[in-house]
Amino acid sequence: MTKTLGEIALGDHACVVMDSDEQHWEVAADFVTTGLARAEKVLYYDGERSTEPVLRRLRDSNVDVQGYLNSGQLVVLPPELTGQLWTLSVPELSGLVTQTIDQALAEGYRGVRATDEPVTAVDRPAGVALAAYDRAVHDALLGRPVTLLCQYERTHWPAGELAGLRDQHPVEVVAPAIYDDGLLRITRVAPFSTRVSGEIDLSNRHLVRGIIDKELDRALRAAGQTDEIQVHLESLRFADVTTVVQFVQAAESFPQSHRLTLHGVRPRLRRVLDRCGAGFIAQLTLHEGTSP
């Protein structure tokens, strides 16, 4: 069964197969954010030093990362500890999972949300198949208020083994994108609302204007549904000057009845927008914070 991140719930043991860093960070950050918002204890088993970009992404969305780390609601286990999981026997791993869940519930959390990057398991000591570990974890979770997301980077796994792992998970999370080239990822947040993550430069900037123009066309055809095209830039780490000019010119081309709203405009982007005349465009609205 496939679900979106927003659809998975307590009791789900899900996997996700990822094709780019941006997709990885987006999925991981959204999974963690949802758990924190639901007052669940969140355990992140870092497998490939992705903690920093994921936490940065959380901070981009105004999540009080340090506060959650200090309170213990968010726990990040470094790759060294995650890698040790694959040295345990199957009964030892089952026992550890049970103990972790019991401890979290005893601390008063209403559930547990865990995600792991089992990349270090690729080179695990011989003897126990990863599928055996996965079955043991699955059995330990049954009937417990736990959501588990196993993250697999496609390039790390042989195709046959990855297919087997996917089959073993009752739920596969899908995270579709309008565009993803590994450097830039554009996803739809809601009708007439897109999220742009990563970096825009000479190699990919031609896409951004096209997407904004298409959104405007859709909005104009859907008369009465919306007068606003929203673009979320909280996780946009770099945009070159031509891209910024394109945002300004796209807004300028909007009819007076519609406007382009940019959310999560960081100071560095704001400075360039100002130099490109953004302040003079009535159809362009800039918000520095995250969107509601």
Added chain:
Amino acid sequence: MKFESTRTARPARFDHRAAFYHDPADLLATAVPIAGAALSDDIPVALLTSPATEAGIRAELGDSPGLIPMPPTAAELRMSGQATVTRWARQLRELTEWAGPLIVLTEHHPDRTGLSASAWTEADAAMNVALSALPITMTCLFPRQLARASTEAVTWNHSRLLDDAGTVWDNPDVRSPADVLASHPVAAPPRLGRPDRELTFTPWQLIDLRSTVAAATAEVGMDVDRADDFVLAVNEVAGNAVEHGSGVARLHIWRTPDFLVCEIHDTGRLDEALVGLRTPHPNNPRGRGLWIARQLCDMLHVWSDQGGTHVRMHTAVPGRGAG
């Protein structure tokens, strides 16, 4: 043809004039009436002159608030002509936005070294590009004993000439900045030796270029905003190099005591020698990147040779001033 008999008129766009003097007294004899007439018309006068010349003008005209001192700094006198003009253009643009039309007096600085002997010629040509749309009448005062080649370049760079009586004449020998720089090419800056880092890149490796420059800014302890600005500036120059050149370019990085220095080299040729100096038109999506890059660097110097086009960019290392 004789253009006008009055020393000042309310300028509508850039009017670049040259006058020659024999000695400091002669310089003041030319400058004071120009400044005095402007003040009488309530037009501010920016003085890009030496402190001695400014003092001489004030001695004659009094400490009028309409006299705005903008003396070149020591750093500007050592700098690339085009980089100096980038700074002056920014200051003068802000001044015209606030005060309207402006009279500017500049003075040849005999001790100016620039990056090369051609820095004055480069700066005058750059003025014609960077200030072209501003309501400024600029009178540049030159000693008569300039070398012949320099005098020739002065004549080519100024659309109007003042005679000894202060009368302004159209200059039939004026040439476009491109023509001037074809005969007096922008010089390469002094070599810096083997770079600390090098990177060859294509459009698809611009992210590696940004990472490399960002790492260099972090190593010198640059604050985030300044580092972001410098990375953006280098990215703009680099993107331009691979977009309009052969598609492959090189980045060189040096750490000097005062500056982090980046150079971009490509084999392409520029259509415009002083690219990025002209304030871009709001409706033109192109050409803004290099203009912004010039605004974000302490120095950006573009030059060409048989090997292609080269751009050097400086940003000050924390604790070491751009001056």
